[in-house]
Every structure is written in C-alpha cells, then in structure tokens.
Amino acid sequence: MNVRTFALLVAMMGLVFLSGGSASDVRAASPPALSILLPVNNAVLGNASPVPVVFTVSNFNLTEPGTGPSSPNAGHVAVFVDGGLTMQVAVDAFRLALASGPHMILLQLVMDNGTALSPDVSQSVSVNVTQGPATGQPGISIAFPMEGAILGTDLYLSYRVSNFVLVPPGRLNVTNEGHIHVIVDGSFYAEVADYQPVHLGLPDGAHNVTLQLVDSLHRPLNPAVSASAHFTVHALVGRVIPVDYTTYFGITNLALAFAIVALMYRKLEA
C-alpha cells in the first residue's frame, strides 16, 4: 500500500465518518410530533361521560409546566376546546368534561414557558358529545293505554323510550337527545321532556294519541320514530250507578203536569 492509496483510504473513511455523523445529526434533529389516539375524529361519545383523550408524542419530553428550561424538545401539551385554552397536561392521557354537542379538541405541543414550537406541532379532533347512547336506534312505545282500551275522562299516558335521552328543548341538536311531541286526534297537545306519565283529559268518544320523538329543534328524527294508540273515552266507565230513575222521573213529571192542568181546568169550570 503506497502513500496515495493510504491517503485515499483515509479520505474515504473520513467521508464515511462524516456522513455517519451528519446522518446521526439528522436523526437527532427529527422534529417533535404529536398524534391523538383517542378519541377518533368525529367520534360520538355517549352517556355524558367525560371524554378520554389519549395521545403520543415523539422526540419530545413531557415535563410538568414550570419545571425546566424552555427547550424545543421538552415541554407540555396545551389543550384547547372549541378554541379556548382549557388545560395543560404533561401526561399522555386525560379527561375532558364536555357539555352535550359538537366540540373541537386541539392539542398543541408547547415549550415550558408556554410558547408554541416552531413550526407548530398540534393536532385536533372533532367529537360529538351526547347524554344519550353513542349508538343504537331510538325507539318509543306506549305502555298505557293499550290499543282499543275503554277509559274514563281522566287518564295518564305512560310510555317507554329506548336509545334516546329526554332533555328540555332549545338546546343544541345532539345525537340521540331530544324530547317527545304528544299529538292527540291529529292536533299538537304537549311537549314532554321527562319520563313522567302525561295527563290527558278527553271528552267522550274515540281518540287517537301519537307520541313522536323529536330533536331539540322540534324536528322529527330521521327516520321518524313514533308510536300511536287508539282508545275510547267514556266518562262514567267504572262508575257504579245502581238504578237510573231518569225515565221514571220523566213519566212522573208528565203525569203530574197532566194532573195539574186537569185540576186547573176543573177549577175554572167550578
């Protein structure tokens, strides 16, 4: 091996060394990243339970705020809900108590002093929180009165709801939340937003009652969900009336009236 070959070999080794070093520098300089594992985007979160948020970072050390020097590779996560800073976390999992409705959750890596990284590292997900179940087809049925029943004037309508939570109207329109429209004989009768029986006072005759699930904006669900019952009201149903003297009284009245007239006529003759 002559000197030239040796020099060439040394130069190549140097290049290899340098390239390796620069490669490792590139690896070390990989920018921080953030990935939200839970909830998934556009998830519907039911039962009004707090929303679990789980995320992972890479090339970033999570540290409690105020515990270290500001560095682009260390800090914590700022949590924004619907655009507002809600909390700061230094753990990979936390919970958010959110009201019913759609929400935007944004997580942002920040340095210890709270400033965002450059470039910004953040990710967001949209969620829909409901007091109702996250899944399932809403349903309603009438427990009382039964179809074809004969009832008195006063009655309480009892019903059963499934996969749907009753809330007062006027709120945001949310999946599997809403209230009930009570329709009697084709006309709107009442709104019901709880699970209590509904009082009906109806005149004698045949009636039809329909219960319809509607959203918070009073619109029928899609597809429509309703239940109907037909029944007859008879005011005195169940009342014990021993004898009805109306007819006898009528005949008696006629006889008495005739007797009075006859008596007066004879008096005049006299």
Next chain:
Amino acid sequence: MVRALAPAGNTVTPHRPAAAIALLLLLGVVGLSVANPSVAAAGPTLVISSPADGTVVGNGTPVVVDFVVSGFVLVQPGRVGQVVGPTEGHVDVYVDGGYAWMATRVELIVLPLSSGPHTIRLQLVDDVGNALSPDVSPAVRVVATHGPAGGVPTIRIVSPVPAQVTGHDVYVSVEISNFTFVDAHGQPNAPNEGHFELFLAGVLRQDLSRYDTGFMVDLPDGNNTITARLVNNDHTPLNPDVFATVTIFVKGASVSVLYQTLSGGVAVLLAAILVVLIFRRRKAITRITKARTEKP
C-alpha cells in the same frame, strides 16, 4: 480481582478438582435455569390488584383500577433519543375491547363506566405500542350500577293502606330499599337499579322512575288491587320478583247525573204544585158548600 488475592507462588494444580466441581455446578445451574419453565418465563408481569374479577361497582362511581408491574419500566413514549427496549413501555387500557386509556406510570386508573357489565383489560406494550411477546394483558370483569353494590331490593306501598276507602283518584306512594331509580332510556340492566311500575288489577298503568308519588286516576268503583313492582332498565321484573300489593275500596262521591237530578227536581216541584192545588180546591169546595147550606 480474585486472582490478585490469591497467595503468591501458589500453583493451580491443587485447585483442579475444585475448578471442575465449580464448572459442573455452573453447568448444572445453567441447565436448571433452561429446563425450569418458571425461571425461563420470568419476564414483565402485570397484575390488576383492584377491582377483583366480578366486582359490582355501585352508586354510579367510576371504576378505579389499581395495578402492579414488575420486570418492566413504565415510561413516557416518544421521548427524545428513546431506544425501544423489551422491558420498558407503557400500559394500554381497553374497556369492552375498545381502546380507553394509556398509563405511563403506576397510578390509579379512573374509568367512568356506564351501567352494565364491562371487561377491563390492561396490556403491557413497548414504547411504540407493540404488545410484548409473550403478551402480558390481564383482564377483569366488573358490573357498574347506579344502585348499591349489595343488598336485596325491597318495595313497600306506603299509601294507600290496605282496605282504605278512597275516591276515584288516588296517589300511590312507595318506599324502597337497596334500589336506585334511574330513567329507562334503553341502557343495559344493572344490579339494583331500574324503575317501578304500577299495575291496576294486573294491567300496567304507569312506568315511574322518580321518587315522586304515582297518581292513578279514574279507578272503578269497588275493590281495586294496586301492585307496585321493581323492574330492570329493560322493564323486566327483577329476579326474584320484587313487588308489593294493596287492595283499596273505591267509593266515588255522588255520581252527578244531570238529567236524573233535573227530572227528580221537576217531579218534586210538580208534586208540590199539585198538592197545593188540591189543597186549595178542597178548601174552595168546603167554602162553597158551607155558603150554600147557610143560604136556604
């Protein structure tokens, strides 16, 4: 280091049998360690210390999971310069098969669960989220309920009392124990939670999920049997059935029959008029007769 402590000038020859024995012992230990499965399987472990399998978590409280990890270090994934190793990572938590939580340190995991049975599974994973080999993932089954975790539900009708004479409308007041009322909206059944139903003569009248009194209207005259029954969220009776019954006597106030009342009233009036007329006529006849006899 050991060799340095050996007396100077000693030869190794006298120690040959001892060295051979030590070598044999060493080989034996190595052989045993390979042959013994318990030693071979020693690795990361994860034990759920609480809740116990089958636990009923009552009163609507979240389920608190406590766990113990050994042979494994829980760390934050994604740290700067982190090297993935087989003995460090974190714990992934699954509820009913769905990803629910991540624990990067040994801490109590609080899981708010809806009523009903659930399976909670914890899994050790490495820093990039891969399960260990062999998998380390214990699981427990729990049942969440808004009711009490234990006790036998009861129900009693406080009002009306047996044989009470009432009108056609009656309030029904119940007293329960070891049971919590919840609105039934299709959620799964859970122990000691649900609502109650009122029956009249065996026919369902009302589903009630509040502690307010029930109000039954238009009860028919006579004896009426009211039954209050505790039911599950899906409206099925508890097992065993829990109910209370009371029989009352309904005697309505006077039944207002307008026509009958009017007819009766008119009849009385006409009769009175007739009596007066007859009486006056008789008096008149008497007076005329008397006048005729006195005027011959």
